[in-house]
Amino acid sequence: MMNAFPVFVDYLTIRQVHDSGNLPIINGGRVVRVDSDGEIEYVIDTRQGLEGSFDSRVEIRCDGHTVEFSGNISRYGRPDNLFGFTFSETISRINKLLESFKLPPFTKGKLYRFADSGWTWTGARVSRIDITCNYVTGSMQDSEALLRSMAGHHIGRQKGSLSVNGATVEYGRGSKYVYGKLYCKTTELKKHRSRKSGSHVSDDVVQFCQSLGVIREEFTLKSRFLLQNGLAYLGAITDSELIGVYMNRTQLQRLEKVEYENFNDLPPRLRATYVSWKYGYPIELKKTQFYNHRKELLKYGIDISIPNNVQTLPVRVKTVELAALTAPDWYIQKYA
Template sequence: MAQHFLPPFTAGDCLRFADRGWIWTGARVSRIDLTVNYWSGSDYNAQAVLFQLARHHAGRQLGSVLPEHATVTFGYGSKYASQKVYLKAFELEKHKKRKHGQHVDPEVIQWCKDVGMLREEITLKSRFLTQNGLCYLGQITELELNRVYRARSQIRKLPEYQVSETKELTSAAAGTLSRWKEGEPLQLARRTYYRHRREILDKTGVDISVQRSVVRLSPPVKVIELQPLVAPDWYRKKFG
């Protein structure tokens, strides 16, 4: 603020006015972003978690996957609060392509991919802050922000994610398996059907020639456990 010849932000004091009641005198806050990074184990795991999250609701808001398949949003456009979970490596790669993002380190991008780094970001907007006693700088405490994050986090609501092990399938065969699991008509040419059937059977043990509605078969399942992510020593030494 001093660089722009403006007074610094201050927490202010809580004063009582006869006609207005108790009120803070310090800086007023119009938006707060709460972010936490998570480790999923691999880039594939991180992608799988995103699609799992997209099936869930935040209040009345169903998760929505953005077209690039790297972000799930809840309450996009809300004037109250919104949140998203995204692949950090994908975001850094986008920044790297821009003129102002040339400082992004390729080593950091690769590390984010290797550990399957997900970032959850919760945006609290003016209406939320006013209604929850967080609109003045003096009202805000780390304890209260932690409470809000725990209450609104989508990742914390689902500590384990079970996903089908279809990593080795081609995208076309994976799509066929997905339609079969949902009981949808496959609508494949004869040669394509047998090629997909062989690939799926060899790599997952599922036979799509068996009617899904008659025999319930499931591909191998793995459990992804998300853990809060701490920056490694090499990152701290390199970037402080």
């Protein structure tokens, strides 16, 4: 079953302590630290990587008491994860995987009230959740233009940063709170297909994304964010809570219309440089590349060696119509 509202979970890190112990030991090896006197300071079980079909992979670990899962279960055993699953469905799929290793499922536990810390759950604890939603822009040209436009927007204090290829806008890279990004799904799929891990993505899926100009908005909710917002325990997390988090942070749901400049007159290799200059971002080019780009952009009346107060390209305004994308029937029947 897919989301009624198309926000789904991409990546999840979750663990749970079982006081009774006596669970199967599952790890990818152990790291032992020994001090100068030869005493063992600590032993860490590394995660065991599980290889699924279609070159997919997740990781689990159990030291006999604590069970941990980390990875993208919506990609595991599937050729792609263009459309994923709700949080509740994600937990169900993870628990089925744990069952195959004779490990107990992740549970909500019980809700207790403590005088010093308020209400808290006793069950599984979550330290990372990636939530995402796909959108239709109408064409590849519109998706690229939308990303260029969104590079000038802020999410809170985080200003968008456009990648060199113009296919990704990032917000808060390196943040220990929330990291967000918008990216062209077609570009990502084509990049993956050049590697073994993405070679199974079908032509149908790539063509579907390309013809509709599909972009994805994604937020990585990190442990600090989850703790401060009461979402650190499985018992406190619901699909409606995560949709609420997404709706509070999304830029795209707030836009009725997106106007953008048509840059088709510029060669593709110059577009990211122009956008960086236009919005005041650092132009991260080697010295020789910088002067080559400057020379070429001067033909369009743009001098990137001078702050943005010179004549720019004539603006041709177009409106991009956005729509949140749900999985079509053919995708559900064939891949879900």
